[in-house]
Amino acid sequence: MIKEKVAQALNQQFNKEMFSAYFYLGMSAHSESIGMRGASHWFMAKFVEEQDHAMKIYRYVLEQGAEVELFSVDKPDQGWSGLSEMLERTLEHERTVTQSVNDLMDVAVEARxxxxxxxxxxxxxxxxxxEATVGDLIARLKLVGGKDEGLYLMDNELEAIAARMNAATAAKITA
Ligand SMILES: [Fe+2]
Ligand SMILES: [Fe+2]
Known part of the structure; x- marks a missing residue:
């Protein structure tokens, strides 16, 4: 059994993870619309991953005998100028998620x-x-120049990473 305050904070985090999923789904759609198939698959893999994070919390709240409370999911920003901006915004977003995980941990510590x-x-x-993965991708995109062939190379790289992420997800489902 967990305290009401802890359950509430967990339900808020569930909502943030669902928002993250939504946020990446928008980026996946935009990537596909500009012909960046690899980036689109990478953001789609993140969409799946974030739902998995949300569901981990959902399971935990229920296992602890508390109520899952669902809130509205905010509308994510859209209208990106390209991959570089999407990766920068991804890093920014992940930093805010890190902060909210830390805040959630504080609530759990205070509640002993x-x-x-x-x-x-x-x-x-x-x-x-x-944060490390996205930081690395931003650095590599800068390294290859961020346009034309560089962008194409990066798109292929993202395709390969997405394939590994999807294989890991599939392995988890069949385990
Ligand atoms: Fe997450
Ligand atoms: Fe994330």
Whole structure:
């Protein structure tokens, strides 16, 4: 059993993860519309990944005997100028998610809720990886020049990463 305050904070985080999914789905659509198939698949893989994060919280809240409360999902920004802007906004967004995971951890610490703290460790670690991966992609995009052939190379790279992410998801489902 978890305290009401902790359950509420978890439900808010569930909503943020669903928003993240939505945010990446918009970027996936935009990428496809500008012919960047690899980027589109990468953002789509992130869309799936974020729903998985949300569902981890959903499961945990129910297992702890609390109520799952669903809030409206905000409308994400759209109208990107290209891959570089989308990656920059992705990094910005992931940093705000890291902050909200930290805030959520504070709520669990204040409530002396050890189970929730342990549950949240996974999210803390995941955010390190999320920020590092996107930071690395931004650096590489700059390295290849960010347009023409550089953009094409980057799109292929994103296609390969997306394939690995999808394989990992499929392995998890069949496990
Ligand atoms: Fe997430
Ligand atoms: Fe994320």
């Amino acid at each position: 809720d050890h189970a929730t703290q342990i549950f949240l460790h996974w999210f803390v670690t995941e955010q390190i990886e999320e």
